[in-house]
Amino acid sequence: MPEYKLQRFRGGWAVALYEGGKRLSRRQLGARDAAGASAEFARVVADATRPVDPDLRTIWNAYVADREGRRIAQNMTWSGAAVLPFFGDLKPQDVTQKLCRAYAALRRKAKRGSAAQQVRYEASGRPVPVGVSDSTIRTELNQLRTALLWAESVGLIVKAPAIEMPGAGQAQDRHLTREEFDRLLAAAETPHLRLYLLLAISTAGRNAALLELTWDRVDFDRGLVFLGPRHILRPQKGRATVPMTSALRAALSNAHAYRRTDRVIEWAGEPVRSVRTALAGATRRADLSKVTPHMIRHSAAVWMAEAGRPMGEVAAFLGHSDDIITQRVYARFSPSYLRGSAQALEVGGPRANLKR
Structure with a gap:
């Protein structure tokens, strides 16, 4: 089987092709240093071994x-x-x-x-x-x-074909009230689901971020939860760093004392891959219609907006890169939404009594 090798050649570097111990060809590379030659060698080999018309x-x-x-x-x-x-x-x-x-x-x-x-x-x-x-x-x-x-x-194919997909459909707008969430929490029969629900409503984190959360990203000293890696400069989508609520701190402290893995959400000594089955059971016991992990994140954002928190702050909590989407989805839940504009349209009073 042919084999490509990187070799020194004429004061520089070359890529050589061997088969059965015999050199079939050799090509001078443009790079003059080892690092550049290694990178160029990788590109040449990738181009030479790329499948023709791949499936x-x-x-x-x-x-x-x-x-x-x-x-x-x-x-x-x-x-x-x-x-x-x-x-x-x-x-x-x-x-x-x-x-x-x-x-x-x-x-x-x-x-x-x-x-x-x-x-x-x-x-x-x-x-x-x-x-x-x-x-x-x-x-x-x-x-x-x-x-x-x-x-x-990357040049593997000349042109990507068009892919027709079903329509995106309407986004689910339903959110849980505080009373509904309390019922759901009370109906959670397993410790891992109860902790998941508290973590979800308290951080407004995405489902994947919550299930992947490890204990090294829970900072009890500063009271912070890092939903993404702690030391990256560019935050990941939807993975903010948020402060703990009192209820979440208590739940995390208890879970940390009895942890058996490095994952925050675990069950029987194993990381939890999905909470959908457990969540569906709690939803039935709480007499609620279908509750999804995303609905809990959505509910957390609605609660913050209903409390009058600035949209920029809500966006930061959700891990949005800016507050444009946040404004479009959640501004209407704010008690101050369009109040100033509504006041400009007030009728009655002295102006209404003016003779025409």
């Missing part, structure tokens, strides 16, 4: 490898179980609007949940839920589009 499975896996260590790579490893059996063997030029619609139709008829969850349903005699939501289908197709656009940007 979508190759592109998907290459993108996941390029994003190794990021949450998107983990998410695409899971969603690939649905996307790749349908699209994997196709070439980019094979992707059409009709094909995307066929994928969406197939997913709307598919069984929901992981294979393990489906086995548990079947073992219990309950029917496995059917019908993947349009939001899930949209996420899967958007990941495919992202991988294809990346492949185009």
